[in-house]
Amino acid sequence: MKTTRTIQGKTTKLKVAPLISSDPLLSSKIINFIEGARAVTPAEVEANSITRYRVTKFYREQIINSGHYDQLKFIVEPSFEEFDGPGTLDTSGEHENTVAPGFQHKYAQTGLLLATDRCASYCRYCFRKRIVGKDSDEIAADLGQIARYIGGHPEMTNVLISGGDPFVLNTASLHEILDHLLPFPHLNSIRFGTKMLAYAPQRFEDPALVALFERIHVAGKSAVIVTHFDHIGEISADAERSIRSLRARGTQFLNQCVLLAKVNDDPDILAATFAKCHHMGVRPYYLFQGRPVKGASHFQVPLRRGLEISHGINQRLSGIQKTFKYIMSHYTGKIEILDFGTDGRVYMRYHQNKASEKIGKIFSRPNLEGACWLDDLPEG
Incomplete structure (x- = not known):
C-alpha cells in the first residue's frame, strides 16, 4: 500500500508494510x-x-507463532472496551509544548519532531491516536521553520524523530529531515522512535537506510534508535539480525515499552523481554505507565500493581540489565514512580521537567487503591 505526504511542497510516497486487510x-x-x-x-x-485497524502480515504471523498470541492480540486487534473508556486525547500536554507545526520543545535539551501521522500497524493503546492514521495538521510541514527554531535554541542537544513511525517514510524523506538537522553543532544526537522493528523489520535491511545512519555518524553525531518491544513475543529473529547489523556500524539502541493490562502485566514476561533486549545490545530504557487516553484507558494497570511488577522485574535481572525506569509521562513532566511508603503514600520524582530545579526532586501523594495516574491521587 502507498499513500502520500507533502513535505515543503514536495509530494512523497510513504511506503508501508503489507496489510492483513483493509x-x-x-x-x-x-x-x-x-x-x-x-x-x-x-x-x-x-x-x-x-484507532484505525491495520496490522502487517509479518507481525500477525510473528505473534501467532510466538506462543503468546492470547496476550499480543490486544496490541493490534480492536476491542469493545475502546467504546467505553474515559480519558483525553492529549495526556502529556503536547499541544501546549508545540512551538512549530510538528515540533515540540518541552524539555530544554530535547526537541520532538513528528515526521508522519502513519504507522505500519496501529497499536490499540496509542497515546497519539488523535494523530495516527489520519491526515493530521500536527505533523512537520515546514522543516525550514523547525530548523530556524532549533538554530535559536543552542540548549537543545538532541532531536527525537517520531510520529507516527518515521520509518514508514521512504529514505529520501528521512534524508530531507537530516538536511535540516545535521548542520547544527549543538545537536549531538539524532533519535528515531519506532515500532517498525516489531512490525516490519525488513525495512532495516534496506542498504539506503544503512547509509542514512552512516551519514549521521559522519556528521559527528550519535544515531540512536529507540525500539518499542512490549513483549518478548514481538522480538523476531529478523529484528535481532537487523539490530546486530546496525549496532556493528555504530548505531545505538534503547528500548521503551508500555505496561499493558492483559498483555505484559507480569514480571516474568517483562524481565524476559528486557533480558533479551540487553542480550541483543538494546538497553532497556523506559517502562511507561499506560496513559489515560480516550478509548485506551482499559490498558492501564493500577500503580500498586505496577510497582509490584517493576520490583519483580528487577528481582529477576542481573545488575547490568537493570537499566530501565518506571515512568509516568505526565503533562507536568516525566515522573519516575519509585515505591509505596509505610505511610501509605506513593513516592515519585521528576526524571524530566520543564523547570530544571524540579528534576530529581522526590515528592509523594496519598495512595488511593486502584489509582493509575497522578491525577487519580489526592493532593496533600
Whole structure:
C-alpha cells in the first residue's frame, strides 16, 4: 500500500508494510472485535476516537507463532472496551509544548519532531491516536521553520524523530529531515522512535537506510534508535539480525515499552523481554505507565500493581540489565514512580521537567487503591 505526504511542497510516497486487510472501521458494517462481531458506523468510530485497524502480515504471523498470541492480540486487534473508556486525547500536554507545526520543545535539551501521522500497524493503546492514521495538521510541514527554531535554541542537544513511525517514510524523506538537522553543532544526537522493528523489520535491511545512519555518524553525531518491544513475543529473529547489523556500524539502541493490562502485566514476561533486549545490545530504557487516553484507558494497570511488577522485574535481572525506569509521562513532566511508603503514600520524582530545579526532586501523594495516574491521587 502507498499513500502520500507533502513535505515543503514536495509530494512523497510513504511506503508501508503489507496489510492483513483493509481497514473495516472506515465503513459501516459488522466488524469482528476480540469479543465478537458488532455493527459499527463511521459516526461511532469518530465519536469514540477509535484507532484505525491495520496490522502487517509479518507481525500477525510473528505473534501467532510466538506462543503468546492470547496476550499480543490486544496490541493490534480492536476491542469493545475502546467504546467505553474515559480519558483525553492529549495526556502529556503536547499541544501546549508545540512551538512549530510538528515540533515540540518541552524539555530544554530535547526537541520532538513528528515526521508522519502513519504507522505500519496501529497499536490499540496509542497515546497519539488523535494523530495516527489520519491526515493530521500536527505533523512537520515546514522543516525550514523547525530548523530556524532549533538554530535559536543552542540548549537543545538532541532531536527525537517520531510520529507516527518515521520509518514508514521512504529514505529520501528521512534524508530531507537530516538536511535540516545535521548542520547544527549543538545537536549531538539524532533519535528515531519506532515500532517498525516489531512490525516490519525488513525495512532495516534496506542498504539506503544503512547509509542514512552512516551519514549521521559522519556528521559527528550519535544515531540512536529507540525500539518499542512490549513483549518478548514481538522480538523476531529478523529484528535481532537487523539490530546486530546496525549496532556493528555504530548505531545505538534503547528500548521503551508500555505496561499493558492483559498483555505484559507480569514480571516474568517483562524481565524476559528486557533480558533479551540487553542480550541483543538494546538497553532497556523506559517502562511507561499506560496513559489515560480516550478509548485506551482499559490498558492501564493500577500503580500498586505496577510497582509490584517493576520490583519483580528487577528481582529477576542481573545488575547490568537493570537499566530501565518506571515512568509516568505526565503533562507536568516525566515522573519516575519509585515505591509505596509505610505511610501509605506513593513516592515519585521528576526524571524530566520543564523547570530544571524540579528534576530529581522526590515528592509523594496519598495512595488511593486502584489509582493509575497522578491525577487519580489526592493532593496533600
